[in-house]
Amino acid sequence: MATITFNPPIRHHADPPGVGIIETEGLLIAEHSLRYVIAHRQLGALTGVAGTGKTFALQVLLRARRDIRVVWIEVQVKPTMLSIARVLALALLGEVPRGSRHELSYHLQDALVDQSGEVPLVVVFDEAQRLNNECAEYLRYLHDPHETSFAMLLAGGNGCWETIRREPMLHSRVHEPVFFKPLGEKALLQMLPNYHAMYEHADPELLLEVDQQRCHGILRHWSAFTASAAQLHAPRGEQTLTGAIAEVVLRQPK
Amino acid sequence: MSTDLAPRTVLRAEREPQTLAGLLGLHDLESGVVVCHPVPPRAGGAGQLALDVLHALGKRPSAGGWPRTSGVAAHYAKVWLEAERVGDLVLVRAGLFAPAALAELASLAREAGTRTWLAFDDPKRRRAAGELLSAQAVDAVQPSGGRCGEPTPGGARARAWPTPSPWLARAAGARTFTAQEFNDIDARMYNAFKATSTYIRSQRELGYRSLQHFPGVMAVDPVPLRRHARLIGVGCALLQHGFAVEIRERRIAAEPVVLTPTRAQAAQLRRHASPASAAFHALTSLTDLDGITIRSITLDQVIETASGVWIGGYLLQGAAAAALRAQRTAQYFRGLVSSQTLFMDARIRDDVTVWGRGDIAPPITLEVKLARLSAPLDISFHQPHLEADLQTPAQETQDEAELILRLLRLTPSRAIPLARLSRPYRAAAARLTATSATSVHEGLIAASDHLRFSQFLFDPTRFMAKHIEPRPWHLQPQA
Numbered sequence: 001m002a003t004i005t006f007n008p009p010i011r012h013h014a015d016p017p018g019v020g021i022i023e024t025e026g027l028l029i030a031e032h033s034l035r036y037v038i039a040h041r042q043l044g045a046l047t048g049v050a051g052t053g054k055t056f057a058l059q060v061l062l063r064a065r066r067d068i069r070v071v072w073i074e075v076q077v078k079p080t081m082l083s084i085a086r087v088l089a090l091a092l093l094g095e096v097p098r099g100s101r102h103e104l105s106y107h108l109q110d111a112l113v114d115q116s117g118e119v120p121l122v123v124v125f126d127e128a129q130r131l132n133n134e135c136a137e138y139l140r141y142l143h144d145p146h147e148t149s150f151a152m153l154l155a156g157g158n159g160c161w162e163t164i165r166r167e168p169m170l171h172s173r174v175h176e177p178v179f180f181k182p183l184g185e186k187a188l189l190q191m192l193p194n195y196h197a198m199y200e201h202a203d204p205e206l207l208l209e210v211d212q213q214r215c216h217g218i219l220r221h222w223s224a225f226t227a228s229a230a231q232l233h234a235p236r237g238e239q240t241l242t243g244a245i246a247e248v249v250l251r252q253p254k
Numbered sequence: 255m256s257t258d259l260a261p262r263t264v265l266r267a268e269r270e271p272q273t274l275a276g277l278l279g280l281h282d283l284e285s286g287v288v289v290c291h292p293v294p295p296r297a298g299g300a301g302q303l304a305l306d307v308l309h310a311l312g313k314r315p316s317a318g319g320w321p322r323t324s325g326v327a328a329h330y331a332k333v334w335l336e337a338e339r340v341g342d343l344v345l346v347r348a349g350l351f352a353p354a355a356l357a358e359l360a361s362l363a364r365e366a367g368t369r370t371w372l373a374f375d376d377p378k379r380r381r382a383a384g385e386l387l388s389a390q391a392v393d394a395v396q397p398s399g400g401r402c403g404e405p406t407p408g409g410a411r412a413r414a415w416p417t418p419s420p421w422l423a424r425a426a427g428a429r430t431f432t433a434q435e436f437n438d439i440d441a442r443m444y445n446a447f448k449a450t451s452t453y454i455r456s457q458r459e460l461g462y463r464s465l466q467h468f469p470g471v472m473a474v475d476p477v478p479l480r481r482h483a484r485l486i487g488v489g490c491a492l493l494q495h496g497f498a499v500e501i502r503e504r505r506i507a508a509e510p511v512v513l514t515p516t517r518a519q520a521a522q523l524r525r526h527a528s529p530a531s532a533a534f535h536a537l538t539s540l541t542d543l544d545g546i547t548i549r550s551i552t553l554d555q556v557i558e559t560a561s562g563v564w565i566g567g568y569l570l571q572g573a574a575a576a577a578l579r580a581q582r583t584a585q586y587f588r589g590l591v592s593s594q595t596l597f598m599d600a601r602i603r604d605d606v607t608v609w610g611r612g613d614i615a616p617p618i619t620l621e622v623k624l625a626r627l628s629a630p631l632d633i634s635f636h637q638p639h640l641e642a643d644l645q646t647p648a649q650e651t652q653d654e655a656e657l658i659l660r661l662l663r664l665t666p667s668r669a670i671p672l673a674r675l676s677r678p679y680r681a682a683a684a685r686l687t688a689t690s691a692t693s694v695h696e697g698l699i700a701a702s703d704h705l706r707f708s709q710f711l712f713d714p715t716r717f718m719a720k721h722i723e724p725r726p727w728h729l730q731p732q733a
Contacts, residue, residue: 081294102302103315105293110314137294137350144274145291 019226022191024219026180027057033176034061038068038120038151043143043173045128045164048180050157051220055126057180058155062122071123075130075156081138088123088142105141112142112150121150128156129163136167143173182217196226198233202241210246225249261360261370261389263348263380277346277373280397283312283524284572286341287397294347300355303345304328304362311338312524312573319528328362329587330527335366337529337580338573342397348372349379353386360387371395412485412503413478419689421658423486424708428717439483440714441593442552446472446487447710449550454495454638456546461641463615465622469501471547471566473620474555485620490709496630496637498655500623500647510569511616512562513540520573530597533581536574541566542615554592556582567616623647627656631663631709653682661692661701662709669698 021027030046037044046054062070071091076083085104089096089111097107112121125131125139131154143152154164154174161179165171183191185208192199192207199207215221228249229241238245266273281289290310295301304327311334313320321327335343343363348356356372363370372387373395374380384391417426424443428436453468454460469488475481485501492499515523519540526532537548543566556578557564562571563578570578581596590598625646630637646652657679660670672694675683683699686692691705706712 081296097315099315100302102293102305103320106309106315109309134294134297141291141294141347145278 019196019223020194021060022195022219024053024057024180024183024191025187026053026178027060030054030057030178030180031061033178034058034153037153037175038122040175041120041149041151042175043170044151044153045161045174045177046153046155046180047128047161047164047177048157049182049218051218052180052182053219054155054157054180056219058124058126058153062124066119068120068122071121073123073125075125075127075135077130079130079132079135081134084135084138108142109145113145122153123150124153124155126155128154129158129160130156131163133167136163136170140167140169140173183219184217185211188217192222195222196230197239198226198229198241200240203243206241206243206246210250213250228252259364259367259369261356261363261372261387262392262395263372263374263384263387263389264392264395265377265380266346266373266375266395274346277344277395280344280395281310283338283340286339287344288335288338288340288342289344289346291346292350294350295352295355300352301350302327303351303355303359304331307331307343307359307362308334308527311335311340312521313527314525315527317525317527317531319526319531321527328358329584330529332362332366333529333580333583333587334527334576335363335368336583337578338576339579340366340368342371343368344371344373344395344397346373347375348383349374349376353383356383357387360389369397371397411478412473412482414482415479419686419691420486420489421654421686421691422689422704422708423482424490424710425704425717427483428707428714438593439479441591442475442480442554443483443487443490444710445550445552445593445595446484447491448487449546450488450491451495452550453546454491455636457638459639459641460497460624460644462643465624465644466618466620467542467567467616468547469622470616470619471543471555472550474551474557474564474566476554476557480554492624493655493659494631494709495635496627496659498625498627498647498652500651502621504619504621509617510564510567511541512569512571513574514571515540515574523573523577526577529577529580529584532577534597536570536577537565540570540574541568543568549595549597551596552593553582553585553590553596556596567619621645625652627652627659629659631659649678650682650685653678654686657682657686658691658701658705658709661699662706662711664701666701666703666706669695669700672697672699675699 026048033044036042046058048054062068071088073087073091082101082104085101085108086096089104089108092108092111097104099107131139139152143150154160156163161177164174164177188211189204189207192202210225211217214225229245232245232248233239266277278289278291280287288307288310290303290306292301292303292306302324304324305321308321308327308331311331313330313334321330345356345359360370360372372383372389374383380391383389415423415427415430417423424440427439431439449472450469457464469485472488473481473484475484489499489501515536523532523536526535534548537543538545547566551566555565558579559569562569563575564570565578585594585596585598623645624640626637626640657675664670672680672683683692683694686705687694687699690702692699693702703712703717707714707717
């Protein structure tokens with residue numbers, strides 16, 4: 001089995017220059033939860049409103065770690081058990097063995113069970129809200145055998161937790177789901193100065209105004225806003241977000 | 255075999271992981287309990303439960319011989335459940351499957367002598383399936399595990415039938431036994447004859463070791479008369495290849511070599527879904543038997559005992575015993591009879607992993623003495639070199655064998671003038687004539703029909719028509 005370190009570049013939405021990683025409550029809880037889930041080869045879930053940093057948190061927490069092996073799978077739209085099996089086989093085995101879905105599943109179970117002695121395997125299913133009943137049952141089938149020695153993480157935005165809850169066989173297995181929520185005003189004002197230098201000395205009233213009109217506590221929106229504002233800052237040589245720049249950005253269509 | 259094979263249904267609320275883990279933890283193939291964790295079917299579908307059972311039994315698609323049709327999968331599942339002596343088959347997530355699929359599984363298991371437990375977590379589905387299957391609703395899965403082995407005779411000693419001479423044993427058998435009994439015995443005799451002939455042709459040298467072991471394996475039979483018949487077949491083949499032979503049973507009962515696969519070896523053997531492949535690998539990798547010997551073993555030489563399967567001087571246990579049982583059952587399913595060979599498939603590969611072969615040879619059950627004669631019956635026969643360590647039979651035996659070969663080379667209508675024979679052969683001629691192996695008329699000696707019949711050179715039907723009062727006669731061997 002190939003051992004490639006999971007090492008995606010840390011990219012914020014819209015990739016604004018000069019931004020840092022802010023330790024949101026979600027990120028901290030996710031770190032704690034992941035530690036347990038990986039150590040005990042459990043099933044974990046990270047869910048919440050789109051743009052609140054689930055995928056980002058997972059990538060930050062799992063990247064460049066040599067003590068685990070990460071297989072990252074983005075669930076496609078309208079997945080089937082076969083499509084899940086094929087993608088997983090390709091990621092795990094480096095090829096898709098010939099044969100029916102059943103034969104493929106037996107190969108997969110063997111590959112997943114036979115992990116002892118190696119570094120823990122962590123299989124991430126991103127966009128897990130796309131899973132249907134059959135696929136949820138299939139993931140459970142892969143993870144259930146008592147010898148199974150891999151951790152499975154489900155991450156997804158709007159509807160993900162509803163999908164998991166709808167499948168009792170998955171729901172009952174999830175260890176301490178982590179819910180990512182939009183940042184409240186207090187948390188926002190604490191976090192933003194660490195996120196980008198333009199917010200360090202910015203007027204808190206202005207930041208709350210921007211949040212109310214455009215970002216709604218969602219980090220992905222703040223990332224997009226920061227990228228646009230940074231573009232306007234650069235030619236003017238300004239360091240701090242001003243009302244004028246904020247107004248220009250807010251006037252732009254989303 | 256379990257006394258009550260009616261399927262059971264149980265409501266386990268498997269959505270709790272610890273519940274399912276508890277069920278999966280019951281899996282213990284060595285104790286006869288198999289827990290099947292099936293691949294989920296499409297919504298309301300039938301799935302492939304037979305394949306799931308094979309996977310639960312340790313079979314793997316990558317090992318070769320994986321069934322390509324659902325019919326073959328069901329057949330293999332039944333064969334392996336029976337061969338592995340599985341007493342209880344537990345299906346988790348049974349509620350995912352259509353009741354008809356569950357009924358098929360329960361029927362398959364029942365035919366294999368296995369009790370089925372169907373674990374549901376939906377009361378409605380449980381009730382529906384229970385009604386269709388006439389299943390018992392129980393509170394918990396309580397597998398009892400293994401089934402009773404079939405006690406069998408141990409090492410049978412050969413028992414001869416009345417015959418004036420060892421050279422006439424086959425002909426004498428035709429008189430002694432009913433047609434069915436004779437067919438039964440003759441099939442074993444012929445099998446040993448053919449197998450020994452193939453073996454001799456394949457050998458460059460015949461020495462003490464090969465001559466103790468091959469006939470010993472060929473003669474294995476739980477029925478004493480059949481064992482004697484097999485030994486006669488071995489002797490006939492050696493004579494026709496130009497060897498005078500004396501075979502005697504050892505007086506000391508030989509204990510078989512017990513072979514129990516390790517855990518890793520068992521897992522490796524169990525990967526094979528094809529019974530033929532599994533059984534061949536078990537024999538070639540665990541025992542000292544070579545490919546020719548293995549391909550000569552007949553179905554009735556796979557002997558079931560309470561502690562394993564006895565074959566060729568070895569007592570195989572665990573997964574190896576199951577592989578042999580499965581192959582035997584599969585061959586019977588194909589319509590073969592007990593006198594036919596265990597392996598009919600020439601495609602089985604010989605290049606298998608060898609686990610300690612040569613370390614432990616089976617016990618010696620026979621004493622074989624051998625001497626080369628002037629020529630074989632058919633000069634095209636390959637004659638292997640004889641090693642120096644062999645004991646030779648008595649001179650009288652050699653003289654008789656030489657004379658028999660000389661006479662058998664002639665057409666039935668021809669004879670040799672007695673005057674041409676040297677003194678020792680004249681004495682042999684007198685002995686053979688006294689036992690009706692040869693006939694002397696007007697100073698000429700010829701092979702009798704009795705002798706030709708005993709050496710597989712004579713059509714038994716013609717022989718019987720001339721020498722025995724008419725009675726129903728079938729040459730096809732009977733099971």
